[in-house]
Amino acid sequence: MESHLTDITRVIQLAVAPVFLLTAIATMINALNSRLGRIVDRRRVVQERLHTRGGDEAEAGRQEIRLLVRRARLVYYAIFGAVLSALLVCLVVAGAFLGALLGVDLARSVAALFIAAMLAMIAALGLFLREVFLAVRSGTHNQP
Numbered sequence: 690m691e692s693h694l695t696d697i698t699r700v701i702q703l704a705v706a707p708v709f710l711l712t713a714i715a716t717m718i719n720a721l722n723s724r725l726g727r728i729v730d731r732r733r734v735v736q737e738r739l740h741t742r743g744g745d746e747a748e749a750g751r752q753e754i755r756l757l758v759r760r761a762r763l764v765y766y767a768i769f770g771a772v773l774s775a776l777l778v779c780l781v782v783a784g785a786f787l788g789a790l791l792g793v794d795l796a797r798s799v800a801a802l803f804i805a806a807m808l809a810m811i812a813a814l815g816l817f818l819r820e821v822f823l824a825v826r827s828g829t830h831n832q833p
Contacts, residue, residue, distance in 0.1 A: 714771055
């Protein structure tokens, strides 16, 4: 029994690193959610202005809305990737505990889940970076 308890204690110690990773992912999701909120707010402002403007100003507004839609889509997919990564990290922790409790070697499965979590996070970070580049290049990041 004590040997089994020692194994569980070791698994708990190993699960601490993924918990910190989950905290980092949650922080990123929060930042992405804030960006998405700002994009949505900006789109509302531009859409309201479209009703009162005409000609070239209206066309510029429509172009900005298209850009905002593209940015929102990138952020949405980044949020999806980050949430997927968090879910996979949770499965890593659960797999580690199940392997220890059941005495089954799940090392390959846990490693595959962790690799998938990192790939999802890399994709999320890449999408986030692309959205930031679009925002800076367009200059809409500092307009009221």
